[in-house]
Amino acid sequence: MKLFSAQNITYSINENKLFHNLSFEINSGEGLHIKGGNGSGKSTLLRIILGITSPSKGLIQSYDQDLKISYLGHKNAIKNYLTPVENLELLFGGDELNVAFEWLNSFGLSHLQDELTASLSFGQQKKLALIRVLAQSSDLLVLDEPFVGLDQTTADQINSFLAQKISQGVGLVLTSHITPMIDCAALDLGANNA
Amino acid sequence: MLSFIKAESFKLSKKLKSWLGPLLVMVLVLIAFPLSIDISQYDLDKFYFSIIVVSLLMTAFVATEGMFEEDFEDGSLEQEFLKEKDFYKLVISKIFVYVCLIGIPIAFIGALFSFANGVAIGSFGRVFLLLSLSNLLLFNLFAFGNALSINKGAMLGVLSSLPLALPVTILLGRAIRSIQYGDGFFAVTTLMVGIGLMVSAIMPLIISAALKTHID
Numbered sequence: 001m002k003l004f005s006a007q008n009i010t011y012s013i014n015e016n017k018l019f020h021n022l023s024f025e026i027n028s029g030e031g032l033h034i035k036g037g038n039g040s041g042k043s044t045l046l047r048i049i050l051g052i053t054s055p056s057k058g059l060i061q062s063y064d065q066d067l068k069i070s071y072l073g074h075k076n077a078i079k080n081y082l083t084p085v086e087n088l089e090l091l092f093g094g095d096e097l098n099v100a101f102e103w104l105n106s107f108g109l110s111h112l113q114d115e116l117t118a119s120l121s122f123g124q125q126k127k128l129a130l131i132r133v134l135a136q137s138s139d140l141l142v143l144d145e146p147f148v149g150l151d152q153t154t155a156d157q158i159n160s161f162l163a164q165k166i167s168q169g170v171g172l173v174l175t176s177h178i179t180p181m182i183d184c185a186a187l188d189l190g191a192n193n194a
Numbered sequence: 195m196l197s198f199i200k201a202e203s204f205k206l207s208k209k210l211k212s213w214l215g216p217l218l219v220m221v222l223v224l225i226a227f228p229l230s231i232d233i234s235q236y237d238l239d240k241f242y243f244s245i246i247v248v249s250l251l252m253t254a255f256v257a258t259e260g261m262f263e264e265d266f267e268d269g270s271l272e273q274e275f276l277k278e279k280d281f282y283k284l285v286i287s288k289i290f291v292y293v294c295l296i297g298i299p300i301a302f303i304g305a306l307f308s309f310a311n312g313v314a315i316g317s318f319g320r321v322f323l324l325l326s327l328s329n330l331l332l333f334n335l336f337a338f339g340n341a342l343s344i345n346k347g348a349m350l351g352v353l354s355s356l357p358l359a360l361p362v363t364i365l366l367g368r369a370i371r372s373i374q375y376g377d378g379f380f381a382v383t384t385l386m387v388g389i390g391l392m393v394s395a396i397m398p399l400i401i402s403a404a405l406k407t408h409i410d
Contacts, residue, residue, distance in 0.1 A: 051279075052272055053410055071276055075269025081208055091203055132273075 001028045002063050003140055003171045004049060009058035011044055019189050031172040031182055036189030042175035043144050070138040076129035080134035084109055084128050091132055100135035123149040134161060143174040198287035205294055213296050220300050223249040224307045244371045246304045247363060254329055257296045258336035266344045271409050281405045285398040289337050297329030301312035317373050324369045327386040329360045334397040340405040
């Protein structure tokens with residue numbers, strides 16, 4: 001099922017085109033890996049897909065207005081003055097909270113559950129932020145550099161989770177400098193800029 | 195809406211500096227100001243309301259600094275936008291929680307100090323009501339200022355909205371005169387309730403639009 005389609009998307013900052021005439025589709029049960037160097041516009045493209053940023057030209061069409069999207073951007077959206085458990089309680093309730101606690105355990109963060117999030121390392125904070133995405137049931141996952149700061153074991157867990165989600169019919173869009181170990185179509189913004 | 199209020203109350207209650215700071219500023223100003231000027235007790239009951247009004251303005255100003263900044267900085271605003279497509283519920287809940295957890299306690303402290311400085315005990319309820327209504331207006335106005343310049347130092351925005359707070363101060367002055375001279379209290383209070391309701395309904399829409407501009 002088609003979730004999103006982009007037609008001739010262009011984004012410019014001060015007359016400089018970040019990318020131009022991009023067309024692609026995002027379907028359920030499929031992954032799209034957006035590649036490109038630093039400053040090539042990967043995060044901006046994700047924000048355009050999500051409707052947070054408007055493209056300079058072109059059209060993004062969503063085929064389901066009630067689409068449930070889980071998004072993890074550059075900013076973790078976690079509160080430093082709360083503990084990991086309090087952060088999760090703020091986001092989830094009921095069954096989702098139980099799933100979130102299971103992920104907390106699985107990521108090896110359960111012994112830090114009563115520490116302030118501010119005292120966790122960058123990687124541990126990233127894991128906590130990822131739980132927001134992992135514990136939520138959604139139709140589309142949008143992840144901006146999900147593997148940054150993660151150890152190999154956690155990266156493997158995320159890869160395996162994403163592969164499982166795609167097989168369940170969830171759509172996936174991610175940016176990463178590391179090629180994910182899952183079957184994805186690729187969109188190279190570096191080639192688009194060339 | 196209830197989930198927003200619950201979440202915002204929880205967050206604010208965990209930020210000791212954000213809610214306790216303004217209350218302490220209020221208490222300090224109310225204690226320190228009369229001590230620092232040479233006014234006899236007879237005169238003090240006449241002037242004390244002015245001190246309360248100025249303290250109220252200052253503490254509302256301090257309390258709303260960084261109201262949306264944290265959510266903007268940590269990416270929570272983006273997540274909120276994805277869920278709700280606008281920030282109306284978030285803004286209205288945030289202002290409500292700030293008024294309840296900071297504004298009303300400040301109003302209570304103000305009313306308590308006015309009683310302690312010679313204002314008749316029968317006026318306690320009236321002073322408390324007026325100060326609470328003023329805080330409702332001030333928090334809405336300063337929240338707007340905060341949202342205006344969220345990524346350029348929130349204090350700058352609060353400063354730019356300061357002139358909007360002057361009519362509230364004038365209105366509060368008029369209301370207080372009505373308590374002192376027993377004249378037209380009901381009319382002024384009704385006017386403040388009316389303005390409060392309008393501002394509380396409209397201002398979150400404007401703030402929501404300002405926040406959307408910032409995350410774009």
